[in-house]
Amino acid sequence: MCLGIPGIVTKVGVNDAEFAEVEVSSIRRTVHLGMVADSSVEVGDWLLIHVGFAIAKLDEDEAIRTVDFQAQSGKDYQQEIDAFASLIGGEDQI
Amino acid sequence: MKMVDEYRNPEKIRALSEAIRAEVGDRGYRFMEICGGHTHSIYRFGLNELLPENIEMIHGPGCPVCVLPIGKVDEALTLTNDPNVILCAFGDVMRVPGSKISPLEAKARGKDVRMVYSPLDALKLAIDHPDKEVVFFAIGFETTAPSTALTIMRASQLKVENFAVFCNHVTVGPPIRSILESADLDLDGFVGPGHVSAVIGTTPYDFVAEEFGRPLVVSGFEPIDILESILLLVKMVNRGEAAIYNQYVRAVKREGNAAAIAAISEVFEARPSFEWRGLGFIEQSAYRIRKAYAHFDAEARFAMEEISSPEPEDAICGDVLIGAKRPENCPLLGSQCTPEHPIGALMVSSEGACSAYYTYVHRTLVATKG
Ligand code: SF4
Numbered sequence: 182m183c184l185g186i187p188g189i190v191t192k193v194g195v196n197d198a199e200f201a202e203v204e205v206s207s208i209r210r211t212v213h214l215g216m217v218a219d220s221s222v223e224v225g226d227w228l229l230i231h232v233g234f235a236i237a238k239l240d241e242d243e244a245i246r247t248v249d250f251q252a253q254s255g256k257d258y259q260q261e262i263d264a265f266a267s268l269i270g271g272e273d274q275i
Numbered sequence: 276m277k278m279v280d281e282y283r284n285p286e287k288i289r290a291l292s293e294a295i296r297a298e299v300g301d302r303g304y305r306f307m308e309i310c311g312g313h314t315h316s317i318y319r320f321g322l323n324e325l326l327p328e329n330i331e332m333i334h335g336p337g338c339p340v341c342v343l344p345i346g347k348v349d350e351a352l353t354l355t356n357d358p359n360v361i362l363c364a365f366g367d368v369m370r371v372p373g374s375k376i377s378p379l380e381a382k383a384r385g386k387d388v389r390m391v392y393s394p395l396d397a398l399k400l401a402i403d404h405p406d407k408e409v410v411f412f413a414i415g416f417e418t419t420a421p422s423t424a425l426t427i428m429r430a431s432q433l434k435v436e437n438f439a440v441f442c443n444h445v446t447v448g449p450p451i452r453s454i455l456e457s458a459d460l461d462l463d464g465f466v467g468p469g470h471v472s473a474v475i476g477t478t479p480y481d482f483v484a485e486e487f488g489r490p491l492v493v494s495g496f497e498p499i500d501i502l503e504s505i506l507l508l509v510k511m512v513n514r515g516e517a518a519i520y521n522q523y524v525r526a527v528k529r530e531g532n533a534a535a536i537a538a539i540s541e542v543f544e545a546r547p548s549f550e551w552r553g554l555g556f557i558e559q560s561a562y563r564i565r566k567a568y569a570h571f572d573a574e575a576r577f578a579m580e581e582i583s584s585p586e587p588e589d590a591i592c593g594d595v596l597i598g599a600k601r602p603e604n605c606p607l608l609g610s611q612c613t614p615e616h617p618i619g620a621l622m623v624s625s626e627g628a629c630s631a632y633y634t635y636v637h638r639t640l641v642a643t644k645g
Contacts (some may be wrong), residue, residue: 184312185418185470185473213395213422213425213429215421215425215534215538216421216422216425216532216534216535216538217534218534219533219534222433223572229526231418231419231422231470232365232392232393232394232415232419232422233392233393233394233395233396233422234393234422234425236418236421236469236470236473236474236532236535237473237526237532239525239526240525243525243526246497250283250496250497256625257625258549260366264365264366264390264392265307265392267396268391270511273290273502
């Protein structure tokens with residue numbers, strides 16, 4: 182569960198400025214930006230996502246490398262993606 | 276994919292393992308990898324095999340579900356006796372056995388227990404079910420604690436009355452101190468955790484070098500990261516040097532993540548003492564919710580009582596957790612305890628030493644023996 186998964190920002194300011202939409206392995210989900218609040222987040226940026234929160238900004242090389250690394254671990258990455266895809270209460274996030 | 280290859284390039288891996296061999300002296304080296312993510316990488320890539328025999332890697336307590344005492348699962352499950360309560364937990368937590376059943380089994384028996392990906396999902400459930408009490412069973416080190424803190428701040432801001440957190444967040448420094456003080460393990464140095472350090476930075480480890488004279492290298496998770504960190508440790512030990520070094524500069528800054536640290540201190544304060552599996556009670560090693568947010572504190576709201584539950588018979592989870600024993604020493608491994616039917620938490624999460632050993636070593640051994 183400590184796996185941080187890289188996601189690419191597809192929309193900023195979802196609901197309010199504290200959230201952005203990111204895409205991980207073709208799945209989109211809203212994430213909280215409270216921990217990366219000191220840097221600007223724009224569409225196309227890579228974020229390290231952990232339990233629905235962006236914990237760090239990543240440069241593209243690091244993000245691609247991490248995605249590849251995790252995808253090779255098979256089951257664990259798939260579990261994380263499945264969890265990431267599980268939306269409670271539909272598309273609408275708080 | 277040049278960058279990808281760079282960290283798993285077999286030639287680079289071989290060169291590093293040779294550099295380590297050339298560097299080691301005529302002595303033993305005992306290093307602990309604190310984080311379960313590193314344990315997982317070490318088994319998955321067979322890094323142990325690449326190291327000279329006189330380097331021993333010892334698994335540490337950095338797997339959040341593994342350090343949770345059984346009694347905490349029992350405590351959380353008592354909440355579900357109230358039909359008005361929805362208990363929410365991360366996927367890994369769902370499968371951790373309590374003294375009788377796991378949260379997943381409680382769900383199968385009709386209790387309202389739900390798996391969530393994020394504490395925000397639990398908050399959303401509370402908003403969608405104003406007639407219910409939603410409790411989030413929070414666990415994790417400093418990587419996860421800020422997420423729970425920010426969720427509580429959000430709940431407070433939105434005035435969500437029916438949301439609470441059963442807070443079991445822990446901190447990584449105190450168990451390292453406790454392991455160093457116990458002296459039994461006689462460690463020469465540490466591979467420091469990656470993502471925890473992205474939050475707290477590297478200064479909280481300074482005491483390892485300053486007070487205990489041991490080196491620590493914060494490391495990334497790729498094979499080359501880990502081997503590089505081990506090489507650095509060997510060099511420092513040989514020079515009699517103790518320093519805190521950051522190998523994982525691409526994600527970790529010395530000062531950590533200020534916003535995350537601020538969220539933690541806004542919502543949480545240190546508990547005087549908290550029980551760890553295998554390590555017993557450690558002072559100032561966990562967080563509880565501050566009075567200002569008491570409304571969101573499940574322990575206060577539901578008058579929860581501490582339960583202390585014994586370890587399952589013959590299981591050696593506690594000893595494995597602190598590196599005193601190895602997974603292969605457990606009589607239950609592979610027979611009674613498997614990832615499908617875990618008896619101990621170390622078999623639940625992929626970061627648990629027993630699960631990593633079972634998946635990458637035990638199964639292969641059994642297959643080759645026929
Ligand atoms: S094999 Fe199972 S019971 Fe034995 S130490 Fe590991 S988790 Fe505990």
